[in-house]
Amino acid sequence: MKLENILISNAEKGHPRYLDTRIIDFGLSTVLLEGFYSKSKVGTVAFMPPEVLLLREHNQKMDVWALGIILCTMLTGHIPFVSLRSIEQTV
Numbered sequence: 139m140k141l142e143n144i145l146i147s148n149a150e151k152g153h154p155r156y157l158d159t160r161i162i163d164f165g166l167s168t169v170l171l172e173g174f175y176s177k178s179k180v181g182t183v184a185f186m187p188p189e190v191l192l193l194r195e196h197n198q199k200m201d202v203w204a205l206g207i208i209l210c211t212m213l214t215g216h217i218p219f220v221s222l223r224s225i226e227q228t229v
Contacts, residue, residue, distance in 0.1 A: 139204040140185045141211055170198050184217045 145160045166180045175195035179186075187203035189196040210218050 139201055139208065140182045141208050144208065184220055 139161070143161060143163045145162055147158050148156070168176065168178070170176060175197050177193060177195055179190055179193060181190075183191070185204045185207050187196065187200045190200060207218060
Protein backbone atom coordinates (compact mmCIF):
# COMPACT_ATOMS: atom_id res chain seq x y z
CA MET A 139 0.00 0.00 0.00
CA LYS A 140 1.27 3.48 -0.85
CA LEU A 141 -0.06 7.01 -1.05
CA GLU A 142 -0.45 6.91 -4.84
CA ASN A 143 -2.92 4.02 -4.50
CA ILE A 144 -5.49 6.03 -2.54
CA LEU A 145 -8.06 8.01 -4.49
CA ILE A 146 -10.15 10.69 -2.79
CA SER A 147 -12.95 12.57 -4.53
CA ASN A 148 -15.89 14.76 -3.63
CA ALA A 149 -18.57 12.22 -4.54
CA GLU A 150 -21.66 14.34 -3.95
CA LYS A 151 -21.67 17.98 -5.03
CA GLY A 152 -24.29 18.89 -2.42
CA HIS A 153 -22.14 17.61 0.47
CA PRO A 154 -18.70 19.29 0.50
CA ARG A 155 -17.62 17.37 3.61
CA TYR A 156 -18.38 13.96 2.13
CA LEU A 157 -15.36 12.35 0.48
CA ASP A 158 -15.40 9.12 -1.48
CA THR A 159 -12.19 7.20 -0.74
CA ARG A 160 -10.96 4.20 -2.72
CA ILE A 161 -7.88 1.98 -2.46
CA ILE A 162 -6.69 0.81 -5.88
CA ASP A 163 -3.99 -1.31 -7.54
CA PHE A 164 -3.73 -4.66 -5.81
CA GLY A 165 -1.41 -6.04 -8.52
CA LEU A 166 1.30 -7.31 -6.17
CA SER A 167 -0.93 -8.09 -3.20
CA THR A 168 -1.12 -11.52 -1.58
CA VAL A 169 -3.52 -13.03 0.91
CA LEU A 170 -1.88 -14.18 4.14
CA LEU A 171 -4.02 -16.26 6.46
CA GLU A 172 -3.71 -15.79 10.22
CA GLY A 173 -0.51 -17.42 11.47
CA PHE A 174 1.19 -17.51 8.05
CA TYR A 175 4.20 -15.43 7.03
CA SER A 176 5.92 -14.31 3.85
CA LYS A 177 9.50 -13.38 2.94
CA SER A 178 8.75 -11.73 -0.41
CA LYS A 179 10.13 -8.24 -1.04
CA VAL A 180 7.68 -6.44 -3.32
CA GLY A 181 6.35 -2.91 -3.30
CA THR A 182 7.68 0.59 -2.79
CA VAL A 183 10.72 0.81 -0.50
CA ALA A 184 9.58 3.99 1.30
CA PHE A 185 6.46 2.17 2.56
CA MET A 186 8.11 -1.14 3.54
CA PRO A 187 8.59 -2.06 7.19
CA PRO A 188 12.09 -3.00 8.42
CA GLU A 189 11.26 -6.74 8.40
CA VAL A 190 10.67 -6.70 4.64
CA LEU A 191 13.83 -4.71 3.92
CA LEU A 192 15.85 -7.19 6.01
CA LEU A 193 14.20 -10.15 4.20
CA ARG A 194 12.71 -11.45 7.45
CA GLU A 195 9.33 -13.08 7.84
CA HIS A 196 6.40 -10.68 7.88
CA ASN A 197 2.62 -10.86 7.90
CA GLN A 198 -0.40 -8.63 7.32
CA LYS A 199 0.86 -6.23 10.00
CA MET A 200 3.08 -4.70 7.32
CA ASP A 201 -0.10 -3.02 6.00
CA VAL A 202 -0.46 -1.22 9.35
CA TRP A 203 3.12 0.06 8.95
CA ALA A 204 2.34 1.28 5.42
CA LEU A 205 -0.83 3.00 6.66
CA GLY A 206 1.25 4.78 9.32
CA ILE A 207 3.68 5.99 6.66
CA ILE A 208 0.75 7.19 4.52
CA LEU A 209 -0.85 9.09 7.42
CA CYS A 210 2.48 10.65 8.43
CA THR A 211 3.08 11.74 4.83
CA MET A 212 -0.39 13.25 4.57
CA LEU A 213 0.05 15.18 7.83
CA THR A 214 3.61 16.45 7.28
CA GLY A 215 3.98 16.50 3.50
CA HIS A 216 7.16 14.39 3.77
CA ILE A 217 7.77 10.66 3.64
CA PRO A 218 9.46 9.63 6.91
CA PHE A 219 12.67 7.59 7.01
CA VAL A 220 13.77 8.73 3.52
CA SER A 221 17.28 10.11 3.49
CA LEU A 222 18.79 12.46 0.92
CA ARG A 223 21.22 9.67 0.01
CA SER A 224 18.40 7.25 -0.89
CA ILE A 225 16.74 9.95 -2.99
CA GLU A 226 19.99 10.60 -4.88
CA GLN A 227 20.35 6.87 -5.60
CA THR A 228 16.93 6.71 -7.26
CA VAL A 229 17.55 9.72 -9.55
